[in-house]
Each structure stands twice: as C-alpha cells, then as structure tokens.
Amino acid sequence: QLQLQASGSGLVKPSETLSVTCTISGGSIITNDYSWSWIRQPPGKGLEWIGYIYHRGSTYYNPSLKSRVTISVDRSKNQFSLKLSSVTAADTAVYYCARGGQGGSGSANWFDPWGQGTLVTVSS
Amino acid sequence: DIVMTQSPDSLPVSLGERATINCKSSQSVLYSSNNKNHLAWYQQKPGQPPKLLISWASTRESGVPDRFSGSGSGTDFTLTISSLQAEDVAVYSCQQYYATPYTFGQGTKLEIK
Numbered sequence: 001q002l003q004l005q006a007s008g009s010g011l012v013k014p015s016e017t018l019s020v021t022c023t024i025s026g027g028s029i030i031t032n033d034y035s036w037s038w039i040r041q042p043p044g045k046g047l048e049w050i051g052y053i054y055h056r057g058s059t060y061y062n063p064s065l066k067s068r069v070t071i072s073v074d075r076s077k078n079q080f081s082l083k084l085s086s087v088t089a090a091d092t093a094v095y096y097c098a099r100g101g102q103g104g105s106g107s108a109n110w111f112d113p114w115g116q117g118t119l120v121t122v123s124s
Numbered sequence: 125d126i127v128m129t130q131s132p133d134s135l136p137v138s139l140g141e142r143a144t145i146n147c148k149s150s151q152s153v154l155y156s157s158n159n160k161n162h163l164a165w166y167q168q169k170p171g172q173p174p175k176l177l178i179s180w181a182s183t184r185e186s187g188v189p190d191r192f193s194g195s196g197s198g199t200d201f202t203l204t205i206s207s208l209q210a211e212d213v214a215v216y217s218c219q220q221y222y223a224t225p226y227t228f229g230q231g232t233k234l235e236i237k
Contacts, residue, residue, distance in 0.1 A: 047174065047217060047228040062225040064125075096173050101221070106155050109221035110164040112185070114173035 002027040004115030006097045008082075012122050018084040022097030022115055029078050030055040035100035037111060038071060038082045040093040048093075052100050053080055060103075087122045094119050126150050126220050130229035136237040143205040145232045147218035152198045155222060162222035165194055165203045168231075169214045177216075178203065210236065 008020030022036070029036065035052040042048075051061035053071045061069045070083045084091060094117035101109035127150040137143040153162045161181035166174035176185050178194040181201055191206040205212055213236060218229040 046230040047219075049226040049228070060224055064225070098173075105223075106158050106160075107221075108179065109162070109226060110176055110179050110219065111166075111174070112176040114175070117173055 002099065002113055004097050004099070004113060006095055006115045006118040008095065008118050008120060010118070010120060012087055012091075012120060013124050014088055014122055015086055018087050018091060018095075018120050018122070019081065020095045020097075020118055020120065021079055021081045024078045024080075029073065029075055029080065033102055035103050035109070036073070036080045037098050037100045039096045039098055039111065039114075040091075041096065041117070042090075042093045047096075050082065050084075052103070054103070089122050092120065092122045125225055126153065126223060126227050128218055128220055128227050128229040130216075130218060130232050132232060133230065134233045134235065136235050137205075137208045138237045139210060140207050141237075143208050143212070143234055145203045145216050145234070147196075147201040147203070147229050149199045149201075149220055149222075153220045153222035154198050161197055161201070162220055163194075163196070163201050164219045164221060166217045166219065167212075167214045168217065174217065205234075208234075208236070 003025045005023050012018045037052040038050040053059045068085045073080045096117040098111035098114040101107045129148045131146045163181040165178040167177050168174040182194040193204050195202050215231045215233050217231045
C-alpha cells in the first residue's frame with residue numbers, strides 16, 4: 001500500500017527558506033509516470049496546491065508561488081522535496097505531499113493518497 | 125484561475141438525516157473531449173490529511189460507503205450524505221482538476237446538530 005510521509009523544518013525565520021521532504025514507501029516514485037504534488041493548508045483555512053514534479057524532473061508550479069518555489073526529486077531515495085524561499089508569516093501552514101495524476105488535459109489529476117502533513121511555522 | 129466556492133461554510137445535521145454540500149466553479153470543468161467533469165471531493169477529519177471520496181464528480185472511490193454520492197455538471201456540483209453517521213463529522217472540500225493551477229473550495233465543516 002502506497003504511503004507518503006512529509007517531514008521538514010518545523011520553525012523557519014521570516015525571509016529564510018522553508019524545506020520539506022516527502023518520503024514514499026510501499027511503491028516507487030517512477031511507477032506509471034504519476035505526478036507528485038505539494039499542497040498546503042494554513043491553520044483553519046482551505047487547501048492550496050503548490051506544484052508538482054514528475055520523476056524525470058519536469059515541474060509545474062502555481063503561478064501565485066512560482067517565483068519562490070523549487071520542487072526536486074531524488075529517485076534513489078524515493079523522495080521529492082519542496083523549498084520555498086523568502087517566507088513570511090503567511091506561509092505558516094501544514095504542508096502535505098500527495099500523488100497526483102499523469103498530468104495533461106483530460107487526465108485524472110486528483111490527489112490520492114496524501115501523506116500525513118508537517119506543520120511549518122514562520123516566526124522570528 | 126478557476127475559483128471554487130462551497131456552500132455553506134458550516135452545516136449542522138442531525139444523525140440519520142441528509143447532508144447536502146454545494147460546490148460552484150467559476151467556469152465549467154466539463155472536458156468536452158471525454159465528456160467528464162473534472163471535479164473531486166475530499167473528506168478531512170481533525171488532525172488527518174484529506175481523503176479522496178469521489179472523482180469525476182460522481183465516481184465513489186473503493187471503500188467509500190454508498191451513503192456518499194456526488195452529482196452535478198458544468199459549474200454546479202453537490203456532495204450528498206444520505207444518512208449522517210457520527211463518523212462523517214469532518215471538513216469536506218471540492219477540487220477542480222480541469223486546469224492548472226488546481227484549486228480547492230474553502231471547505232464545509234459538517235457537524236452534528
């Protein structure tokens with residue numbers, strides 16, 4: 001059974017870079033060419049999709065965050081990672097990783113499964 | 125971006141009664157090439173990640189009780205729980221996957237009246 005687990009820097013200072021990693025178990029990141037996404041949820045608020053990566057390294061980022069986001073993949077470790085630069089208090093959220101679809105118009109680009117998220121707090 | 129708007133924000137329902145949650149998209153999420161609505165529903169219980177309930181607006185995922193159903197097309201969608209059980213207390217969110225950036229509704233908090 002595929003499982004994902006997010007982990008990362010719990011407390012980050014304003015203007016610094018947030019870093020979180022998703023470790024996949026029970027399956028391979030290269031299976032069936034799925035996309036792998038980061039999604040965040042500020043406390044008490046709704047979900048925001050950040051972006052995705054494929055195992056070959058191609059990415060797509062939400063334009064609202066694109067200038068600050070980098071998503072990378074490590075196939076040897078079955079992991080993918082998120083870096084978000086120049087953070088502010090507005091970036092405080094639970095960061096989730098999830099498997100997406102195979103991308104492209106008309107595809108099944110929902111998210112399933114999700115990892116247990118990790119809370120990142122931005123504060124001095 | 126496609127804006128997803130859910131109503132209501134909070135919904136108190138008695139056990140055994142029907143719960144209806146609405147989701148409206150700012151543009152149609154019906155893809156003409158496959159005639160499918162690119163709309164998913166998720167359930168999120170406290171302290172847990174979202175769980176996929178329904179895809180293609182009306183297809184229940186394996187293991188999801190049949191009291192959950194999805195309907196609608198184009199821009200207007202509904203998630204219905206036919207007979208509310210205590211374990212259904214959660215936040216429910218819709219998501220469009222018609223176009224990037226993928227977007228979610230703000231969530232509807234379902235509680236026991």
